[in-house]
Amino acid sequence: MQTATPLSRWALALYCLAVGFSVAAVVYHQSMTQMIAASFGLPSGALWGLSVATQSGYGAGLIFGLPLGDSLSPRRLIPAVMSGLGGVLMLLAVAPSLPVMIVFGVLAGLLSIGGQLVIAYCARTCSAAERPAVIGSLLSSLFAGLLLARVLAGWGSVQIGWRGVYMTVGALTVLLGLAMRRAIRALPPAASVGYVRMLGQQAQRWLDHAELRRYALIAACFFAASNGIWANLGSLTFATLHWSAGQTGLLAFTSLFALRSPKLAMWMQQRMRWQNAVILLGMAMALVSLLGMVEGASLPMIIAFLIFTDIGVRSVQALTQSRVLDIDPPAASRLNSLYMTVFFFGAAIGSWLGGVTIHHLGWAGMYLFPLLCAGAGIALLHLPGSAAKLAKV
Incomplete structure (x- = not known):
């Protein structure tokens, strides 16, 4: 077992940004439903499918994706999930129709678990004395991400359109993923069992x-x-x-x-x-x-x-x-x-x-x-x- 080392302020700030941007991807659309629907010539009520798709993807990610944080190297997994999420958000920006957006919404929800992966990584690598303060800061960032995503997406969609919002936050999320690659320590996987067996062990x-x-x-x-x-x-x-x-x-x-x-x-x-x-x-x-x-x-x-x-x-x-x-x-x-x-x-x-x-x-x-x-x-x-x-x- 590796000795826990103190977390620098720079690294903690980066982790907090990663947590906030990850969870925000689940709710961006909630403040832009009218503009998205209007661009496709649909009533705003027609976008319920996008909300269900995003939430369903997030639920699936929690069940099937989050355990991967213990079986794969966090230095590879977390940046890949963050960068992948950014890429999907940019694809949402150019989606030609609502059905295509729904498909990308599932993927965005699935990849929004990056913040929870960061929280679990810090729980593993921080010392017992440092862990409560670090986890508290990350949870505050999670709550802030949910709040600011709704507010800024609504404001931003008026300024640059809903496609501009998705393109901007997508690019920023990709950059965060690249930065996380340098900030996360190289650690061996915590579990050596295979993925299917690990999922089977979850019930037990x-x-x-x-x-x-x-x-x-x-x-x-x-x-x-x-x-x-x-x-x-x-x-x-x-x-x-x-x-x-x-x-x-x-x-x-x-x-x-x-x-x-x-x-x-x-x-x-x-x-x-x-x-x-x-x-x-x-x-x-x-x-x-x-x-x-x-x-x-x-x-x-x-x-x-x-x-x-x-x-x-x-x-x-x-x-x-x-x-x-x-x-x-x-x-x-x-x-x-x-x-x-x-x-x-x-x-x-x-x-x-x-x-x-x-x-x-x-x-x-x-x-x-x-x-x-x-x-x-x-x-x-x-x-x-x-x-x-x-x-x-």
């Missing part, structure tokens, strides 16, 4: 690590709350407040407050057990949800609700994901693959259940849903045996 790894199951399920419950809110917020504000998509989009800036969530998670973890930190965060989400049910759809209440919910969800993710990566650092990519897969499906279920709740209860359902999700996460925290049985089903 899930069954063998009760803590992994608990961390992943708790994080999925909290992330379901976030996705349930943001997936249905636009339709609710339009139906009840008559807001435009642009007005609702401005609410995304509330996520700026959540960029410091990894630091908050580290601060809480240093002063209390991580379980107590999750309980406090869940209780804060529940309190603001209850206040929202009393206050209703006032703008200050909506903003406070989104801020506290985002901070709670992102802090719980930082708490649980950092602990997953500490279970077995040499197997970080394989463990992260399992964690993120459950996390991702939690988001999908949250979009559906949140939509059902909000459809029937309106704003009361919007405020109630994260309370229920946080309650489910806290319940799993206190019922490890039940969580383990649930995860095996």
Whole structure:
């Protein structure tokens, strides 16, 4: 086992950029749907297939691509994934039709796992003392990438068109991939087993690590709350407040407050057990949800609700994901693959259940849903045996 060496500020900054640009590729299109659809003579609703394709590709990458981080040399794999993603983004810029864009969208989602590969690589190579701060910085970059991608893509598409946005971010991503080649240490693969056998071992790894199951399920419950809110917020504000998509989009800036969530998670973890930190965060989400049910759809209440919910969800993710990566650092990519897969499906279920709740209860359902999700996460925290049985089903 190689001795961990301190990570330079330059390298950390480069890794943070790589994480942000990787995850951003999944959401660029969300702010440009009207312009993309108009260029093909289609209604904006016709672009749902592009969103599904990108998310499906990302899900497949988490399951089938992320474990490769332990079986291949990271110095070759991570730059190749980053450069490949940049190339696909540039192909999206010249796509002649929506079906072609959908195909490239699958590939973009599949290659967007570069950021998660970087996180797992740092978990393996950083010292135990340095690891929490590094992982926290990378997670902050991940959150920032999701936020800034939506904002800058919407602004950039007005200035240079949606094709110009894809060409620009594609070229920058390729350059980042080339730079990563020089910044990543030459390490041997952490696992010597073949790819097919390694995938087969993933199910057993899930069954063998009760803590992994608990961390992943708790994080999925909290992330379901976030996705349930943001997936249905636009339709609710339009139906009840008559807001435009642009007005609702401005609410995304509330996520700026959540960029410091990894630091908050580290601060809480240093002063209390991580379980107590999750309980406090869940209780804060529940309190603001209850206040929202009393206050209703006032703008200050909506903003406070989104801020506290985002901070709670992102802090719980930082708490649980950092602990997953500490279970077995040499197997970080394989463990992260399992964690993120459950996390991702939690988001999908949250979009559906949140939509059902909000459809029937309106704003009361919007405020109630994260309370229920946080309650489910806290319940799993206190019922490890039940969580383990649930995860095996």
